[in-house]
Amino acid sequence: MSPPLFIHFLFTDLLPAMDGDTKTMTFLQEVVDILMAYIVESFDRETKVIDFHYPNELLQMNNWELQDEPATLDDILISCRATLKYAIKTAHPRYFNQLSTGLDMVGLAADWLTSTANTNMFTYEVAPVFVLLEYVTLKKMREIIGWPDGRGDGIFSPGGAISNMYAMLLARFKMFPEVKEKGMSSVPRLVAFTSEHSHFSIKKGAAALGIGTESVICIKVDESGKMIPADLERRILEAKQKGFVPFFVSATAGTTVYGAFDPLIAISDVCKKYNVWMHVDGAWGGSLLMSRRHRWKLDGVDRANSVTWNPHKMMSVPLQCSALLVREEGLMQNCNQMHACYLFQQDKHYDLSYDTGDKALQCGRHVDIFKLWLMWRAKVKKSYHANLLSCGYFAIGFCPQHTNVCFWYLPPGIRYMEDKEERKKHLHKVAPVIKARMMEYGTTMVSYQPQGDKVNFFRMVISNPAATFEDIDFLIEEIERLGQDL
Amino acid sequence: MSPPLFIHFLFTDLLPAMDGDTKTMTFLQEVVDILMAYIVESFDRETKVIDFHYPNELLQMNNWELQDEPATLDDILISCRATLKYAIKTAHPRYFNQLSTGLDMVGLAADWLTSTANTNMFTYEVAPVFVLLEYVTLKKMREIIGWPDGRGDGIFSPGGAISNMYAMLLARFKMFPEVKEKGMSSVPRLVAFTSEHSHFSIKKGAAALGIGTESVICIKVDESGKMIPADLERRILEAKQKGFVPFFVSATAGTTVYGAFDPLIAISDVCKKYNVWMHVDGAWGGSLLMSRRHRWKLDGVDRANSVTWNPHKMMSVPLQCSALLVREEGLMQNCNQMHACYLFQQDKHYDLSYDTGDKALQCGRHVDIFKLWLMWRAKVKKSYHANLLSCGYFAIGFCPQHTNVCFWYLPPGIRYMEDKEERKKHLHKVAPVIKARMMEYGTTMVSYQPQGDKVNFFRMVISNPAATFEDIDFLIEEIERLGQDL
Numbered sequence: 015m016s017p018p019l020f021i022h023f024l025f026t027d028l029l030p031a032m033d034g035d036t037k038t039m040t041f042l043q044e045v046v047d048i049l050m051a052y053i054v055e056s057f058d059r060e061t062k063v064i065d066f067h068y069p070n071e072l073l074q075m076n077n078w079e080l081q082d083e084p085a086t087l088d089d090i091l092i093s094c095r096a097t098l099k100y101a102i103k104t105a106h107p108r109y110f111n112q113l114s115t116g117l118d119m120v121g122l123a124a125d126w127l128t129s130t131a132n133t134n135m136f137t138y139e140v141a142p143v144f145v146l147l148e149y150v151t152l153k154k155m156r157e158i159i160g161w162p163d164g165r166g167d168g169i170f171s172p173g174g175a176i177s178n179m180y181a182m183l184l185a186r187f188k189m190f191p192e193v194k195e196k197g198m199s200s201v202p203r204l205v206a207f208t209s210e211h212s213h214f215s216i217k218k219g220a221a222a223l224g225i226g227t228e229s230v231i232c233i234k235v236d237e238s239g240k241m242i243p244a245d246l247e248r249r250i251l252e253a254k255q256k257g258f259v260p261f262f263v264s265a266t267a268g269t270t271v272y273g274a275f276d277p278l279i280a281i282s283d284v285c286k287k288y289n290v291w292m293h294v295d296g297a298w299g300g301s302l303l304m305s306r307r308h309r310w311k312l313d314g315v316d317r318a319n320s321v322t323w324n325p326h327k328m329m330s331v332p333l334q335c336s337a338l339l340v341r342e343e344g345l346m347q348n349c350n351q352m353h354a355c356y357l358f359q360q361d362k363h364y365d366l367s368y369d370t371g372d373k374a375l376q377c378g379r380h381v382d383i384f385k386l387w388l389m390w391r392a393k394v395k396k397s398y399h400a401n402l403l404s405c406g407y408f409a410i411g412f413c414p415q416h417t418n419v420c421f422w423y424l425p426p427g428i429r430y431m432e433d434k435e436e437r438k439k440h441l442h443k444v445a446p447v448i449k450a451r452m453m454e455y456g457t458t459m460v461s462y463q464p465q466g467d468k469v470n471f472f473r474m475v476i477s478n479p480a481a482t483f484e485d486i487d488f489l490i491e492e493i494e495r496l497g498q499d500l
Numbered sequence: 501m502s503p504p505l506f507i508h509f510l511f512t513d514l515l516p517a518m519d520g521d522t523k524t525m526t527f528l529q530e531v532v533d534i535l536m537a538y539i540v541e542s543f544d545r546e547t548k549v550i551d552f553h554y555p556n557e558l559l560q561m562n563n564w565e566l567q568d569e570p571a572t573l574d575d576i577l578i579s580c581r582a583t584l585k586y587a588i589k590t591a592h593p594r595y596f597n598q599l600s601t602g603l604d605m606v607g608l609a610a611d612w613l614t615s616t617a618n619t620n621m622f623t624y625e626v627a628p629v630f631v632l633l634e635y636v637t638l639k640k641m642r643e644i645i646g647w648p649d650g651r652g653d654g655i656f657s658p659g660g661a662i663s664n665m666y667a668m669l670l671a672r673f674k675m676f677p678e679v680k681e682k683g684m685s686s687v688p689r690l691v692a693f694t695s696e697h698s699h700f701s702i703k704k705g706a707a708a709l710g711i712g713t714e715s716v717i718c719i720k721v722d723e724s725g726k727m728i729p730a731d732l733e734r735r736i737l738e739a740k741q742k743g744f745v746p747f748f749v750s751a752t753a754g755t756t757v758y759g760a761f762d763p764l765i766a767i768s769d770v771c772k773k774y775n776v777w778m779h780v781d782g783a784w785g786g787s788l789l790m791s792r793r794h795r796w797k798l799d800g801v802d803r804a805n806s807v808t809w810n811p812h813k814m815m816s817v818p819l820q821c822s823a824l825l826v827r828e829e830g831l832m833q834n835c836n837q838m839h840a841c842y843l844f845q846q847d848k849h850y851d852l853s854y855d856t857g858d859k860a861l862q863c864g865r866h867v868d869i870f871k872l873w874l875m876w877r878a879k880v881k882k883s884y885h886a887n888l889l890s891c892g893y894f895a896i897g898f899c900p901q902h903t904n905v906c907f908w909y910l911p912p913g914i915r916y917m918e919d920k921e922e923r924k925k926h927l928h929k930v931a932p933v934i935k936a937r938m939m940e941y942g943t944t945m946v947s948y949q950p951q952g953d954k955v956n957f958f959r960m961v962i963s964n965p966a967a968t969f970e971d972i973d974f975l976i977e978e979i980e981r982l983g984q985d986l
Contacts, residue, residue: 132603179861228681332618
């Protein structure tokens with residue numbers, strides 16, 4: 015497969031070795047050839063989505079242990095092939111398992127470049143271009159949100175959960191700046207509000223920030239999964255009566271399971287009335303802001319104090335790419351800065367406002383911007399608009415607002431079961447079995463879960479640009495094929 | 501430069517487009533050719549480390565703005581070239597600016613593969629191989645720390661600051677598990693301890709977690725920058741007398757500026773005596789555990805409850821790659837889990853202990869393991885041992901314990917200045933001017949900062965495997981050349 019000479023070569027033959035140029039280029043080209051073959055294969059419907067093995071089996075199937083003898087470059091290439099053999103083909107047109115699916119070629123090229131540039135976002139000094147591109151792109155995103163002249167602040171963080179945590183941190187600091195120095199013992203009991211269908215990261219963030227999960231009040235949703243603003247107001251009043259301080263409301267734009275959009279205008283009215291920070295968790299649905307046809311679902315987002323928006327989901331940017339946008343300028347800096355003098359020297363020769371690292375929780379920060387910027391350049395808003403699908407022809411239970419379609423498959427054996435409880439119990443077991451079979455056959459992948467009193471159902475999401483109507487039909491037929499004996 | 505036909509092609513011509521294979525491969529190959537040329541150039545000493553421009557200039561030098569018309573693939577390639585033209589060549593043998601320098605070819609290949617696999621660490625379901633490799637590698641790292649049979653827990657997080665924050669979160673939860681639900685109002689006033697030379701992320705973490713920066717007590721260091729255990733004990737007693745609860749000590753193994761190693765055994769005795777969680781921030785120095793010759797500097801690390809270790813620093817793994825290792829099994833899971841039923845279904849068909857996502861603060865988590873695993877395979881512990889340099893022949897003020905060498909350059913104009921205060925004032929301005937000139941010439945880059953009562957000095961670190969003794973000589977000569985008129 016690879017040039018036989020690699021059998022004798024080691025990493026020490028590569029750059030920075032003297033005269034390592036040719037060997038390095040040959041080695042990297044070999045790797046690229048492996049990756050190219052994988053890419054072409056991934057888009058081929060004749061290929062399996064996954065060659066599944068149970069963890070213990072997979073541990074045996076290759077020598078994954080770390081050895082005492084260095085591997086030759088040939089062994090390294092073999093390891094690359096083995097890793098890809100057992101990987102999930104996330105680019106596959108029939109991979110629907112997560113909110114992030116598909117593989118964009120411009121995004122991939124950008125990510126390869128990012129790895130090659132191998133730098134860190136903390137200062138302009140070490141990442142001049144990437145810092146500027148982050149500046150340009152965050153401004154554009156704020157303009158799209160609708161904040162005047164795109165003013166405000168923001169950061170790319172390691173995922174939506176961290177973006178949401180940032181928002182909570184900022185809200186707390188805005189209301190009680192002394193919390194930074196004095197901690198939670200200096201502030202009254204704070205409470206946050208989010209819908210019962212919101213993402214678990216709100217509670218996770220509250221636990222981490224020392225607020226506690228019990229101080230996250232879950233607001234009721236209607237049958238389509240949207241937060242009920244009247245219930246929000248009721249719970250805020252209730253909390254105030256108890257002497258607690260409401261400081262944070264997280265509305266969800268595109269819930270994880272149903273894809274529901276909370277009514278932002280009504281929620282913003284409540285937030286304004288009680289002077290509470292309004293956050294919009296648009297990790298999943300934020301990308302609809304790029305669509306003329308669908309952006310009305312986020313009407314009112316410009317009233318938010320902060321917005322999470324993950325281009326690595328619906329916009330198909332390679333993982334990870336999550337932005338937190340903040341309306342107030344300077345707040346992130348004040349909230350998080352620690353003035354490390356070895357990094358953020360104040361006597362540098364350039365405009366220090368480009369040293370954005372001190373507003374982050376992280377010190378080093380991975381470059382997540384370039385892939386988004388390059389893809390945006392290739393696609394522009396217009397093309398994103400055209401790509402954002404809407405399809406809702408086999409939903410059960412409610413009218414879908416996003417590309418989430420939630421449904422049960424009813425196998426023949428339970429279709430006419432009379433005992434409703436018995437039927438429910440049986441139905442709960444159907445999706446897990448079908449999913450397991452799906453993975454063993456490796457033909458397609460889709461997610462399932464229960465929600466509230468609803469037993470296990472499939473959640474089909476479309477964010478994979480490679481998927482066609484035929485692939486969706488395939489999924490339905492495959493579910494039937496794998497589940498008809500249940 | 502690129503095939504002229506790309507002038508007419510758009511991203512829509514690439515996969516998943518019908519018959520997009522050939523165009524995709526040609527496009528990606530063009531990108532790879534650009535990257536290969538950049539790599540070879542980066543290692544060439546005739547090339548500048550940076551083609552520096554001030555932010556406002558750089559904004560003008562290329563069209564970085566996001567357009568309304570989609571760029572052709574040819575434009576995309578031009579953007580890639582422009583981005584690299586103005587990037588810092590972090591692989592350059594004369595780039596010494598940060599603790600993370602250099603570019604490893606096996607690590608780069610692994611990072612390209614990671615981008616291509618484009619998946620997420622939250623479940624075995626979507627990242628079977630990477631989850632196993634994380635398991636194998638964390639176990640190996642724990643064995644190297646010295647925990648029996650490599651037992652314990654851990655995670656790869658987005659950088660050392662977040663790893664340290666995890667440690668603090670775990671320490672708090674271990675002592676007061678109710679804090680997860682009830683928040684900080686349910687616990688007494690907690691205090692953490694770390695040396696005055698420790699990394700700013702300890703305070704940043706305390707601010708975020710609601711502990712407050714004032715509850716981080718800075719312990720005195722000796723003249724070489726090591727924490728003084730007697731002062732730690734004194735401050736713990738003082739805190740207890742005030743009714744505060746000491747819960748966390750962060751010892752540093754390799755401080756950022758001096759590269760000092762706190763005396764872990766003596767610190768662990770204090771921690772044991774007062775029943776305080778002992779964390780070792782080995783973000784910078786942890787990699788010395790791979791070295792037979794230098795690992796004594798971390799003697800006592802096996803007594804720690806948690807250890808931060810960043811392979812993206814001294815081990816040259818591409819950014820980002822930071823591990824938190826934890827001695828107690830199960831604690832991370834209990835501390836952070838939220839049981840999201842759409843992701844961590846309990847009725848899956850495989851061993852659920854491999855679904856590690858719920859122990860993270862993040863939901864989605866970038867794959868940072870593969871590059872470390874592949875590099876480790878190529879190099880093994882032995883080669884790392886040989887690579888970890890020690891050089892200390894031009895330090896000023898103290899004997900270096902790591903590859904940090906801190907020094908002033910005394911320009912002729914101040915060498916014989918008699919007024920000590922005047923001299924200090926002048927000397928403080930020397931390093932920033934030399935650094936600015938260095939960047940404008942683009943010949944080399946090294947960091948500077950003040951520390952305590954010491955005015956601005958250079959901090960030379962060697963983590964770049966491409967650097968030779970000649971490159972270090974070059975730096976010294978260049979400093980002299982650029983600073984002799986000051």
